Amino acid sequence: MDSLKNIFWLAIKELRSVLSDKVLVMFVLYAFTWTIYQQASGTSNEVNNASIAFADEDQSALSEELINAFYPPRFQHPVRIRTDEIERVMDEGRFMFVVVIPPQFERDLRAGRQPDVQVNIDATAMQQAGIGAGYIHNIITQRLATYLKRTDVDTSGPVNLVQRKLFNPNGVSAWFSSIVAIMNQISLLTIVLTGAAVIREREHGTLEHLLVMPLTPFEIAMAKVLANGLVILVATMLSLFLVVRMVLKVPVQGSVALWFVGVLLYLFFATALGVFLGTISRSMAQFALLIVLVVMVVQLLSGGSTPVESQPGWLQAITYFLPSRHFVSFSQIIIYRGGGLAAVWRNFAMVAVIGLAFFSYSVALFRKSIAVTK
Structure with a gap:
């Protein structure tokens, strides 16, 4: 019970720290509103209103x-x-x-x-x-x-090809790019916020203040996971309902609640990854360089930009252990195809298992770094 109280109050401290940074709050709002709209409507793969x-x-x-x-x-x-x-x-x-x-x-x-x-x-x-x-x-x-066909001219061919476009009959690119943009922002900002929170504690000297308190590394790390994950979750909700559904008119075929369950599982992994990068980085500049390398790999191999099937076979086997791949997969199944839990439970399980394993390793590494600091 005492551990839960410690995590709760530490999470409140983290939330206050994030919300007090007006520039950071504006950046998160910008990333989940205008950036989503711009990526969805700025580039189009179809003709619209051509003269x-x-x-x-x-x-x-x-x-x-x-x-x-x-x-x-x-x-x-x-x-x-x-x-x-x-x-x-x-x-x-x-x-x-x-x-x-x-x-x-x-x-x-x-x-x-x-x-x-x-x-x-x-x-x-x-x-x-x-x-x-x-x-x-x-x-x-x-x-x-x-x-x-109404004349005497013979126009019959050897094959009558009939096309049926499923899930996106008109081929509107905004339906696809808007959801992919949300998923990319979730991956990027979750890692950035969590990792930056760890480095900020170290650079401002507040980590030493936490060390003299009766707190465990697990409680400190879990509070950062909960607080920063909550910020991204709220931003994702606003983006999905206000930007994607109301402004861009993108229909959601499946259960929104089920999709947010998957988002929570993925946020658990992404925040753990942020704690890991923040722990191994010694400065904000080093953390920024790691973000470029890690986030680029996570996004490119997820299947959001290009299908996983188009990647080499050996690379597809590696991406199976990336939660971002399963995140994109169950998002497409739920949002576009209207699939239920029976269709996505394997993806949910993989994200949960990999996220738990990575969180355990990140906490162990974080505990080790705290012991060195002591």
Whole structure:
């Protein structure tokens, strides 16, 4: 009972220390709000609200159907222009895409010929231009295939490929990148806050004050784990409900409560890692260099940036012992696929076991460093 009281009051001290640092609090809020929004919406793998114009020289029912196939949110409502205006509007940057439908387009199709449709692209926005060209090609091809099925032209192919996108039907990149951004911030800031708290105690001399009190290294370390983990947990809740669900409109298919159980398990590991790095570091500068190396490995091998399956076989075996890999895995299962406990309990168990083992080692190392200090 006395040990629990000691941990409680030490955790309160840690919380006061964190909350009294206004710069640190603002940084945590910034990292879990604007940074999440920026990473989710700043880079996109799909076309959104692209400007497009049509120079229709055919003026047929088919050309009208092609023009009407483009609509928000992928494209703005198409604008009709003349062919002699194409060069001027492209020079002025008014449209990213200008599609030219040639004369007698529908008649040539009915006759079995293959007329050309010209697509002019403003390639100054390289990524959107390349992706948008593929969108335009697919939309026109699908509409023409539908049209030709009503004629005598044979358009049957050897295979009818039917695509069904699960969990993200429209391929919205923000659905994926926002959750990955939250997971990256959890890994980074949990390690930073906990490790910095250990080094701050040593540099400010307050660790010596704790040593003269009837406290054990376990109680000191556990208080830092609880206090800093609580700060990150609250920030994660605010980010998920306010930024991801309300602002970015990302749907959560599974149980939010179940996901936060997994977050608690991962926070236990991340805070233990922070205590470990803070213990072996002799200065804040050395700790910052270790953070760069450790966090980069944790994030790159987690499967959030690139799938684990694309990594070499020997590296995949190593990542199995990284809690970050299991964190990303059960987050995708719960949030995107709506899986329950039966689908993620193995990931939960791995994170808990590895976190407990690492915490035990970190406390032992922390106890050893305190004994040297004494």
